[in-house]
Amino acid sequence: MMFDAPLSALGVRQVTELRATVFGCSGDVHEDRNGDGAEEHADADGDSDSHRGGGSCLSPMPEVVLVSPLTRTLQTAVGCFAGAGVGIEVMPNLREHLTESCDVGRPAKDLVADFPSVSFSALANGEGVWWY
Helix, strand or coil: CCCCCCCCHHHHHHHHHHHHHHHHCCCCEEECCCCCCEEEEECCCCCEEEEECCCCCCCCCCCEEEECCCHHHHHHHHHHHCCCCCEEEECHHHCCCCCCHHHCCCCHHHHHHHCCCCECCCCHHHCCCCCC
């Protein structure tokens, strides 16, 4: 049995690809041609448009990402949005229903130690069982 399963090697690669997609706008060229902070986006066909942002394909960029307190979802959120100025907050009601051993969580204190950049304020005092 595996409790609170982490991402597989495939899952880790998929998170890397997701981050590249979210922040790379695959195939786009980003330039501030006018000096006004707005980036010109020229796609592979040479068509362009303008928008403000840091090269993200998300417009507007989210201010916060809400995530289940399961390790695999935390790894996905942190792996995608770390260092992007996006808050990551745990919401225990976003978890999967307990049907498999991998849906059994870990104590909040363990998760806080593994994911220090994430807000766990929604977990009651960081103690107790949240996965039932």
